[in-house]
Amino acid sequence: MQKTRQLVLAIGLGIAFVWSAAFAPNAANAFSPQVIQKGATGDDVVELQARLQYIGFYRGKIDGVFGWQTYWALRNFQQRYGLKVDGLAGADTKKKLVSVTRYDKKFVMDNIRKGNRFTYYGGVPLQRQTSESYRGQPSKAGAPGGKGGQPAANTAKKTNYNHLPAGFSQSDINLMANAVYGEARGEPYIGQVAVAAVILNRIQSPLFPDTVAGVIFQPGAFTAVQDGQIWLTPNQQAKQAVLDALNGWDPTNGALYYFNPDKATSAWIWSRPQVGKIGKHIFTK
Template sequence: MTFFAAVMFLRGQTAVAQDQVLYWGSRGDEVVRVQQKLSQWEYYTGPLDGVYGYETYRAVQDFQRNNGLAPDGVVGRDTRENLGLSVSQPVPAVSRGAATDRSNITLLARVIEGEAADEPFIGKVGVGAVVLNRLRSASFPNSLSSVIFQDAAFESISNGQAYRPLTQESVQAAQLAMSGYDPTGEALFFWNPSKPVSPWIWSRNILTRIGDHVFAR
């Protein structure tokens, strides 16, 4: 961190796998293919509309249960293989090392999902940026996990809201925040003024407002 602080781009990102992982909220041709397979085997009776909604989610869970997979309702590599859909071979690793920072994207996306699921996209990127700004601030811990899991730091982490299935939008917002987008003017705090908050927080220097959140430093 000390070296390329200004060149945060270097802590690059990876989250694009060869096969798209499908979950509640996904859309597109891949979802149609999954729905086709599931309705062939009568797990799914809804329309083949390419929208991964509740029905598809339930059908995937049933399928996973019957096939000895963890019923998480997410179509990942194993489920895809069991559905008989094509699975691309893993790309031979260029490097012998195993370092990635995929887990960081997921972690960041969790906070975004938990704190800003109903916010506009810019607001989601903003929440991600606040987490990353804390990482760079001396007043907060210096690793992503300890910033996120710090007690009383994020309500959705304390009450479990953040453990909902991730949406594509949250993942995308996390990726943009990681690549350096910060719509908040380097904020360190955000809160929803219509909810009860500690009066202390209003003494911070307010920078901007996005959707329902106030951002401050």
């Protein structure tokens, strides 16, 4: 393990050396001046991962999300090159990284936009490192946009990096955004965060099911589920509200129920201890 790694490193370094000698000015279009820290997303993270992979420190997926694997790779790099080991890609680290690696921005970003499976190890021809050639279907490469691929992602100018709060999947977030939009699309932002927070509080509570879907589809729990409004397409604001709730904000101060006082006449719901009113909804425990 250690041996192969060193071998890869040595080969990588050797090739990097040859390359950097041949293309010396390539450092010009490297990293933006920001310090990159764990948890960050974006093009700089892609470059960081690609460069670390180039010399064999990073073996994960180049996805533009600075997670644990990137963190350890960066620290190992810093240690190997005698830099301060802090897990931050600051000026010195980036300079060193740029000087010992080569970054083919077009190749990497194209693959990310197309959603290809690819790697970026130094010393291996690039054509052999993307999923298009993995699949071995030269006919597809001829058709731009690739029918089997992701045509929509190609057109988007900004690349989106999928970064999720721990413990929740993209579909959980989408489902919650649907529920929030169906239930509270006319409400102020804080009211939408509140509805999302109630869903999360119910998951926490022993009185309710323990999953996002279990809580949302509990019979009679949400009117938007009963009348099908949950299947409207949510807007960006609803998604943002869900993300805020998932990250721990709870404008309801721990409420489990809410109702619209103009519509709800169930005596039981009125008898619950109230916390407060946000927008049109009264929140209760």
